Amino acid sequence: MLENIQNIDISKMNMETLTERILDWTINSGIKLLIGLIVISLGFKIIKKIVKYFTVFLEKREVDITLIKFSKSLITGALKIVLVMSTFAYWGMNLTGLAALVASAGVAVGLALQGSLSNFAGGFIILLLRPFKVGDYIQAAGYEGLVEQIGLFYTTLVSVDNKEILIPNGILSNGSLINYSAKETRRVDLKFGVGYEADILHVRRVLRDIVDRHELIIDYPEPFVGLIEHADSSLNFVVRVWCKTPDYWTIYFDLLEQVKIRFDEEQISIPYPQLDVHLNK
Structure with a gap:
């Protein structure tokens, strides 16, 4: 088809001859070109439906969603390449020469696409090692x-x-x-500071009561409440509780709020850093 276009020498033709040659090319090769474009257009739509049915099939088999999405991208790309190459062959393009050209340029292409090839290999590694x-x-x-x-x-x-x-x-x-989602459970770690004048046994009982009342905190591993540090301005208590991973932030914010409310009710002071300045006259 492409050779027919190259063989047309316009300089040696009059208008009538040129019209005949163009008409002849349109009938023989132009229609072929049009059919190829239609095949590509329809083929892309068919590929989309095939991949959709394949995805639904995998979902019904309860295949992991990660594998489904990766396979979808891989199959779509492979089928489109096959379709385009088949259309080129139908048009009469020399695929053997094209393959030789690609092979000869393989080293240059490999260097140019080094990052992309690394990412492509990385996708398979992620899919394999999970x-x-x-x-x-x-x-x-x-x-x-x-x-x-x-x-x-x-x-x-x-x-x-x-x-x-x-x-x-x-x-x-x-x-x-x-x-953060790899394990079914996570530990929530929080630190609360109280004044040095506070009754540490009372503070620990209050914190433990807050923990025991929270419905989302699991009993095993057992929650821990204890004095962890004598800081410059405060006695610091640590609260370590376990929960299901999706409940992590719910418990985190709940404990912060509930501890402040209970400390106010129990008149337990929460100190803040202070600086005493002495002026000598």
Whole structure:
């Protein structure tokens, strides 16, 4: 088809001959070009439906959501490449020559796409080792958020204030990260300061009563309440309780609020740093 266009020598043709050649190309090759474009357009739509049905099939089989989304990206890309290459072959393009050209430029392309290839490999490593999955809350590469999607090259996080964060898979697979959702339970650690004049036994009983009354705090491991430090301006108590991971922040904020209310009711003072200045005349 492309050779037919190159063989047309306009300088040696009159208008009638040129019209005939253009008409001949339109009938023979132009229609072929149009059919190829239609095939690509329809093929992309069919691929979209195939991937959708495949995704539904995996979901019914209760396959992990991380694997589903990664497979969706991989299959979509592979099918589109096959479709486009098949269309090129239908148009009469020399795919053997194209393959040789790609092979000869492999080294240069590899160097140019070194980062992308690293991210692509990192995606497979994440999928294989499973350091996190979709729905986990992680901290990595200086960012933290809820894992929304693990793609071929990037992992998408959503921050607590609903910002979308894209982190290359190569960085995630080679760097350190914290997965806050990996375990079913977490420990909440809080520190409360009281004045030196306070009755420490009374303070400990109040804190323990607050802990025992909270419905979301689990009994095992056993909660701990104790005096941890004689600080410059206060006696510091530590409260360590265990809970289910999704309840972490609920308990964290509840304890902060309830301790302040109970300390006010029990007339337990919460000191603040003070500075005494002495002036000599």
